[in-house]
Amino acid sequence: MxxxxxxxxxxxxxxxxxxxxxxxxxxxxxxxxxxNLIARSLITRRSRIVGVAVGYLRNQFYSEVLEVLSERLQARGYHLLLFIAPQRGDADPQLEEVLHYQVDALVLLSATLSSRLAAECCANGVPVVLFNRTTRGAGIESVTGDNLAGGRRVAEFLVAGGHEHFAFVAGLADSSTGRDRERGFREGLAAHGVTRIERVEGDYDFEQAGRAADALFARPQRPDAVFCANDHMAFAVMDAARRRHGLRVPEDVSIIGFDDVGPAHWAGYDLTTYSQPVGPMVEAAVALLEARLADSAAPAQHVVVPGELVVRGSARVPRDIVACEGRRVWRGDAAPAGSPSGRNAAQSDLEAFSPENGGR
Structure with a gap:
């Protein structure tokens, strides 16, 4: 041979x-x-190792992404090397640690990691894809969900449900993901004349989000609708509402998250949330990596993967929700935009949502 x-x-x-x-x-x-893969890498100058840096895995979204990303990379002959950033202090893995393993590319898989590591890797010739956050740095690719549209859609849904007092549980201040979700939420409410929004810091942390919820629900005028910047915090807010404040969900307060992670399907949470489709987002990230490895001079791409509002039982459902071929469909209110329950005419077409609704 x-x-x-x-x-x-x-x-x-x-x-x-x-x-x-x-x-x-x-x-x-x-x-x-x-x-001998090491010997081969000396010839090809490719290790076929993709580094994945993650800030923490307590957020179920990232553990789900990591599983799918590992499968997709292995199917293409790549091996995944995981770098877990320290919980305190500098949240980035050390550049020297990443480059020491001669990774072909790096995926930053967390909204808590800074863009500094991405810029340093690009400067050293290592392609980078930001996952679930974005930056306009030169040569840095990114894949995100549709954070702006998701925030607006949540606002419209809550307004259509007749809510009057709104709150937002924010993530980290330097997270592009959280900023876009909040911006979309505020713009969606402003379109209906709502400008007062209670805002608390959850920092994408379960315990901190629980404390933030305690502060919200202890106020004389507590909110009757809470939008959380991700599902991980929404679970903490829901636990606080029920267990420490005796509130009924959704009768006393509606709670909506963002991501659609596995526990959102559980009967104990039955969380209404805006989805980030993990499979399509991972496929987009892998495609960007392969394109960049094939042509290092190609312009950076920023991919936005659309999601949908998954209607379950943690939020008050508008009157015009109907069943259609086993799915829940929100037609939207025909009232003119700017009225308490109105929506823009361009957004009043039939829109389909996922069916996991607990029979509600």
Whole structure:
């Protein structure tokens, strides 16, 4: 067998005849042969290792993304190397630590990580994709959900449900993700004449979000609608409302999150939330990485993956919600925009939502 035939057999995606492939694999089994990936990387100058830096995994969204990302990269012949940033102090992994392993590319998988590490990696020739946040730094790709549209949609849904007192539980101040969700929420409410919004800091942290909820619900005029910048905080707010303040959800207060993580489906939470579709977002991130590795001079791309409002039982449902082929559909109110329950005419078409609704 030729060296090139053996090389193609052990190279993911390479062209090799089935008969030759089987012949090579059988010889490898007899000889106990394994390709030396380190030696190969010295020749190809590619380690086929993708570094993934994550701030923390307590937020279920990131653990779900990590699982899917690992599957997609392995299917393309890449190996994933995980860097977990320290919980306190500088939230970024050390640049030297990342570059020491000669990763082909880096995915920053957290809204808590700064853009500084991304810029430093790009300056050292390592392609970077920001996941669930964005920046306008040169050469830095990004993939996000539709944070602005999601915030607006949540606002419209709560207004249509007849709520009067609104609150927002914010993430981190330097997070583009949280800023866009809040901006969309405020713009959506402003379109209906609502300008007063109670705002508390949750910092994307479960315990902090619970304390923020305690402060909200202890006020003389407590909110009857709370939008949380992610599901992780929404669970904490819901626990505080029910267990420490004796509030009924959604009868006394509606609570909406953002992400649509697994526990949002659980009967104990049954959380209404705006989804970030993990599969399409991961596919977009992997496609950006491969394109950048193929052409390092290509302009940076910023991909926004649309989501949808998943209607479950944690928020008061507008009167015009109907069942349609097993799904819940919100038609929207026909009242003119600017009235207490109005919506823009352009947004009054049928819109479909996911069916996990607990029978409500």
């Amino acid at each position: 030729s060296q090139s035939a053996v090389s193609r057999t052990f190279t993911p995606g390479a062209s090799v005849a089935p008969a030759m492939r089987e012949k090579v694999l059988e010889a490898a089994r007899v000889l106990g042969y394994r390709p």
